[in-house]
Amino acid sequence: MTTLDQKPARAEGRKDPWSQLLEKVGKHQDRQAYHALFEHFGPQIKYYAMANGMASHAEELVQEVFVSIWRRSCLYDWRKAAASTWIFTIARNQRIDMLRKMKRTSVEMLVETEDLWQIPGDNEDEPVTSLHRLMSERRIRESLSHLPEEQTTVIAKVYMENKSHQMVANELNIPLGTVKSRVRLALNKLKVILQDQNV
Amino acid sequence: MTQHHPDSLTLMEYSAGNLTEPHALCIRLHLDQCPHCCSRVDTLDSLGAVMMEQQPKVDVSESMFDRILSRIDSFDDNDRELVIRNSVRPSPLHKLLGDDLNSLPWKRQLGDVSVLDISERFPGQQEQVVLQKLAAGGKAPVHTHRGEETTIVLQGAFADQKGVFNQWDFVVLNEQDEHKPVAVGCEDCITLSVLSAPVRLTGTFTRLLNPFIR
Numbered sequence: 001m002t003t004l005d006q007k008p009a010r011a012e013g014r015k016d017p018w019s020q021l022l023e024k025v026g027k028h029q030d031r032q033a034y035h036a037l038f039e040h041f042g043p044q045i046k047y048y049a050m051a052n053g054m055a056s057h058a059e060e061l062v063q064e065v066f067v068s069i070w071r072r073s074c075l076y077d078w079r080k081a082a083a084s085t086w087i088f089t090i091a092r093n094q095r096i097d098m099l100r101k102m103k104r105t106s107v108e109m110l111v112e113t114e115d116l117w118q119i120p121g122d123n124e125d126e127p128v129t130s131l132h133r134l135m136s137e138r139r140i141r142e143s144l145s146h147l148p149e150e151q152t153t154v155i156a157k158v159y160m161e162n163k164s165h166q167m168v169a170n171e172l173n174i175p176l177g178t179v180k181s182r183v184r185l186a187l188n189k190l191k192v193i194l195q196d197q198n199v
Numbered sequence: 200m201t202q203h204h205p206d207s208l209t210l211m212e213y214s215a216g217n218l219t220e221p222h223a224l225c226i227r228l229h230l231d232q233c234p235h236c237c238s239r240v241d242t243l244d245s246l247g248a249v250m251m252e253q254q255p256k257v258d259v260s261e262s263m264f265d266r267i268l269s270r271i272d273s274f275d276d277n278d279r280e281l282v283i284r285n286s287v288r289p290s291p292l293h294k295l296l297g298d299d300l301n302s303l304p305w306k307r308q309l310g311d312v313s314v315l316d317i318s319e320r321f322p323g324q325q326e327q328v329v330l331q332k333l334a335a336g337g338k339a340p341v342h343t344h345r346g347e348e349t350t351i352v353l354q355g356a357f358a359d360q361k362g363v364f365n366q367w368d369f370v371v372l373n374e375q376d377e378h379k380p381v382a383v384g385c386e387d388c389i390t391l392s393v394l395s396a397p398v399r400l401t402g403t404f405t406r407l408l409n410p411f412i413r
Binding site for chain 2: 003015031032035038042043044045046047048050051058059062065066067070071072074075081082084085088089090092093095096102103114115116117118119120122136137140141144150155156158159160163164167180184187188191
């Protein structure tokens with residue numbers, strides 16, 4: 001991957017430690033770096049599996065995600081996504097993949113999970129500004145800490161428990177419209193909605 | 200450049216991995232042609248990562264790491280090449296439907312409308328997945344929608360009272376939307392629709408015409 005060697009010198013300092021470790025795995029098959037990633041992200045992914053109802057397959061999911069991280073690390077480009085974002089998308093896809101495989105054992109999967117849900121950096125030709133992406137992750141972390149709990153609760157259920165907005169409404173016993181407006185308020189602060197208006 | 204985009208809530212459900220395969224396909228096809236929405240999904244993927252980081256952690260054992268190490272020992276340079284090769288993926292549309300949408304086994308419905316139900320290509324999914332073709336310059340009958348219909352334009356363009364929908368534009372219609380689409384431009388307009396429930400016709404003579412009618 002030649003692109004990895006063309007780092008803009010100024011942005012180099014902004015690479016977060018996890019992205020540096022992931023890059024070491026990708027470039028040098030560095031097992032020490034891989035172990036550090038496992039210690040940091042393994043417990044997060046195990047929680048993710050348990051939160052979304054895959055408790056009996058939680059360890060299996062963690063293993064699949066880490067095998068996938070190892071195999072795909074050669075494709076990782078820190079300018080396309082921070083390591084945590086890249087690893088989240090791998091965890092998401094492995095979860096979808098496992099559920100698909102459990103659901104239909106014999107039917108051939110014409111469209112693979114990664115045809116539908118892309119990992120950042122795959123099949124992407126357009127140049128990206130790393131600064132924008134790294135800022136966006138930092139901004140999200142900051143903005144999240146200022147959101148009211150009722151908004152973060154809804155977002156957590158969508159991302160961690162993989163519940164649709166309708167399911168969240170049913171569970172919290174509030175109207176669907178309320179769930180949607182909480183998400184909109186949150187996404188507004190996270191500047192995702194703002195981007196809508198520029199369309 | 201596409202003009203009609205998925206809303207942020209739908210993109211969030213996509214980023215979280217909560218959409219069904221047919222719905223995810225509609226989003227994917229749009230993203231492939233819309234850098235603007237790609238950038239929104241990047242932000243939402245980062246939101247997912249930050250959410251995951253802020254949840255409780257569950258201990259993982261060192262023995263699990265040993266099992267992972269024994270699995271990765273089996274991968275060599277060949278696997279690396281395979282991974283790199285597979286990272287450049289053909290469009291899912293091509294995988295599903297081949298490279299010529301016009302020559303699919305279309306079923307002529309009435310007048311200008313042809314359809315092709317491809318639901319069976321998504322085994323285990325509840326929704327109906329339908330391709331619709333409106334002949335160039337043709338009109339579809341007036342109809343409303345029961346439940347929700349998610350549509351992406353694959354070829355050509357259509358217009359209704361809400362505007363013109365070009366290739367890769369994304370639109371969601373529901374009970375409130377009565378419309379009478381017309382194919383504009385010199386090409387047949389082909390759309391992919393995911394229907395959560397059948398469509399109801401409001402005109403009198405159009406019982407035959409479905410997915411508009413099912």
